[in-house]
Amino acid sequence: MAASSGFVLAGLYILVLSSQSWAAVKVNMEDRVEVSLxxxxxxxxxxxxxxxxxxxxIQWFARAxxxxxxxxxxxFMENLVRIPQLDSPFTGRITVEERSxxxxxxxxxxxxxLDELMxxxxxxxxxxxxxxxxxxxxxxxxxEIPRIEKADSGIHINEPDPSKIASCEVRNGYPLPNITWYRDLTPLQVSEGDVGVVNLVTRATNNxxxxxxxxxxxxRKEDKDAAFYCESSYFVPDGMAMTESxxxxVTVHYPPTYVQLSRLSTDLVKEGDDVEMICFVDGNPSPPLTFKHNGEDVDGQMLSADQEGVLLRNVKRSDGGTYSCTALDLEALDPDSPELxxxxxxxxxxxxxxxxxxxDPMVLFQGxxxxxxxxxxxxxxxxxVWYKDGRDVSEGHVLRLGNVSLDTSGEYRCVVTTPDLPGLRTEGSLQVLVQGQPQITDVTQEDIELSLSVNLTCVVLGYPIPSITWGSSDQEDFNGLSRDTPILGGVIxxxxxxxxxxxxxVxxxxxxxxKDSRSVMLEPIKPETTPAPATSPSGSVTVKPPRRKVQKEGSGVIIAVLIICVLLLAILGSVLYFLYKKGKIPCGRSGKQDLTKEKSNKDAIVMEMKTDKSDEAVLLQGVNGDRKAP
Structure with missing residues (x-):
């Protein structure tokens, strides 16, 4: 009986303990909360x-x-009571809300x-x-963004130990940022005798x-073209970030290993051109350079900001030859070492x-x-190429012409060029004279309507230079003035x-x-025709038209002509009128001759409309000397 009551008490005790555990408070919180300052x-x-x-x-506590x-x-909070701790570092910045x-x-x-706590x-x-x-x-x-600063002076590749080449500073970060060095996108790892990194960390009063x-x-020599920079990596809420400088x-000093002398232009050089030659040396700093031409020293000059060379202006053929550039290595330990x-x-x-x-001149016979x-x-x-009068007549350095004639006379110009270099050109000339009987190639006249004076031009070929003689069908009325202009192989x-x-x-x-001759007929502008009476010994009447153009002599000539016409009309008026009505007025040369003899002023001649071609033939024969005009 006692044993059974003991089991009952034990079960009740276990039931009470289990009921208390089922009613216990449960609290759930995040392990970490991250936020920026x-x-x-x-x-x-x-x-x-x-x-x-x-x-x-509910109570809130904080600890490191x-x-x-x-x-x-x-x-501290209970029901509606809210009590912040007055002497805490959070006073004035802390609040508690009941969301639900x-x-x-x-x-x-x-x-x-300082809020970084538990x-x-x-x-x-x-x-x-x-x-x-x-x-x-x-x-x-x-x-802040990393700031990088390189070493002030250059670094020689022959330095026995690693040299400081740059510093990188990253300021005001929390937590502690990390710095990584890069060379051409490759991170540099610390290596004894090759790469070394020294970091210095400081913490300000603001932590x-x-x-x-x-x-x-x-x-190394290759580092002269390398790009160095530093990278800062640091924590941010929910991850990491990085920034680069x-x-x-880096200025790298190294001795020269080769030298190259070259000309900027690859075009062919001719006399008169400017030539620029550059000497490139890979040493840093650039060593002293010496320039020579065919073994003799020549002056060098700075042709660009960092390159020295030779500049030749208006070159001559004597400037050709061998040019050399020599670099002197001042750091070479052996003075007898070969120069570059x-x-x-x-x-x-x-x-x-x-x-x-x-x-020239070259004189030839016809044929x-x-x-x-x-x-x-x-x-x-x-x-x-040979040219005459602007036209090419032959190609090649030899000019050959067979069976020459007077037309062959003239100036022949040879032009010599170089196809590979168009800028070179020279030329020479040769005067050719062909001996022979004169040959008149052309006789021309100006437009007579422009002036009362006219120029007649006669072009003659022949050598020796012919003498020119002008003649007219009216020798008494020939008042011309001639001038001769010699040309090559002839005269004008x-x-x-x-x-x-x-x-x-003629x-x-x-x-x-x-000798040779050629004639030209000068026919002035034809005047208008009006009836005018005239008598002759044979009883014929010749009607002469007035001149179309105004004479240059002035009003005196006009008055004289008017007086003569009035006298003729007064004396012969009745006879002319009768014969004109009957149609019996003859047109003979005798009447014309009588009328012209009555004129006292030679400049007031009135021209006649010619219709008889036989008269012109008679005049031409008289001028050429075959027979005289009647």
Missing amino acids: GQRAEISCLYEMDSDPSTAI PGSNSARQQIY PGSVVLILDPVQL FICQVDGKAQGKQEGSTYLRVFRSP LFTVRSDLYLKV IRIN ENSLKLQVHYLDPAVVLPE ADLEATCNAVSSLKTHT STLSVKATSTQSF CEAENEFG
């Missing part, structure tokens, strides 16, 4: 209990990370670096017991970190003046053969006469081989 931080505390959650007592650190109460039954939130605004939420359910949870608040501050990193490197180039040298050959092309043989040469000494292949004669009447002019040329 100066921002708003929210730490949630979720709890569960069987009774009304609003009856629970670590199990042995003491904690400090910072907030069983959910409270601790708010810090703004967050400071925040503890304790829930007291009274009869249901106590339970607490914790959240670690992480605070971040992104650092922000500043990191300075110095890079030491044993430089600007790229820098490079050379090039410069050829200056030329074309001498053309030489024409035989020398002979002509052969002449035109040569010019050149450094290139030449091409020769110009005769200036007054166009007073229709007459024929140009006659003569030299020791013979």
Whole structure:
């Protein structure tokens, strides 16, 4: 009986304990909350209990990370009672909100670096017991952009130990940022005797970190073209970030290994051109250079900001030859070590003046053969073309013409060029004279309507230069003035006469081989015809038209003509009228001759409309000397 009652008591005790565990308070919190410096931080505390959650007592504590650190109460709340701890570092920045039954939130605004602590939420359910949870608040501050600074002086590749080439500084970051060095996108790893990195960390009173990193490197020649920079990596809420500095180039000093002398232009060089030659040396700093031409020193000059060379202006053929550039290595330990040298050959092309043989003038007989040469000494292949009067007549340096005539006379010009170099050109000339009887090629006259004076031109070929003689069908009325202009292989004669009447002019040329002549008929503008009486011994009447053009002599001539006409009309009026009505007026030459004899002023001649071609033939025969005009 006693044993059974003992089992009953034991079961009741276990039932009471189990009922208490079922009614215990449960608290749930985040392990970590991350926020940037100066921002708003929210730490949630979720709890569960069987009774009304609003009856629970909630207290907030803070302590530094670590199990042995003491904690400090910072907030107390029960029902409507809210009591922040007055002497805590959170005073004025802390609030607690009840978002829903069983959910409270601790708010810090703004967050400071000293807020990076463990925040503890304790829930007291009274009869249901106590339970607490914790959240670690992480605070971040992104650092400034890395600033890089390279070494002031250059670094020689022969330095035995790594040399400091640059410094990188990252300021005001939290937590501590990390610095990584790069060379051409490749991170540099610390290596003894090759790469070294020294970091210096400082923490300001505001708890922000500043990191300075110095890079030491044993430089190589290839590093002169490398780009160095540093990278800062740091934590931010929910991840990591990184920023890079600007790229820098390191000044690397190294001895020269080769020298190259080159000409900027690849075109052929001719006399008169400007030539520029550049000497490139890979040493840094650039070593002293020496320039020579065919073994003799020549002046060098700076042709660009960092290159030295030779500049030749208006070159001559004597400037051609071998040019060399020698670099002196001042750091060479052995004074007998060979110098670095490079050379090039410069050829200056030329074309001498053309030489024409035989020398002009070249005199030939008609029917002979002509052969002449035109040569010019050149450094290139030449091409020769012969021209006469602007037209090409032959190609090649030899000019050959067979069975020459008077038309062959003239100036022949040879032009010599170099097809490979169009800028070279020279030319020469040859005067050719063909002996023979004169030959008149053309006799022309000006437009008579323009003036009472007209020029007649006679072009004659022949050598020796013929003498020119002008004649007229009316020798008594021939008042012309001629002038002769010699041309190559002939002459041009110009005769200036007054166009007073229709007459024929003859140009006659003569030299020791013979003569030639040609005539031209000068016919002034035909005047208008009006009836005018005239008498002759045979009883015929000739009607002469007045002149169309105004005479230059003035009003005196006009008055004289009017007086003569009035006298003729008064004496012969009746006879003319009777004969005119009967149609018996004869048109003979005797009447014309009588009428012209009565005129006293020679300049007032009135021209007649000619219709008889036989008269012109008689006049031409008289001028040519075959027979006289009647």
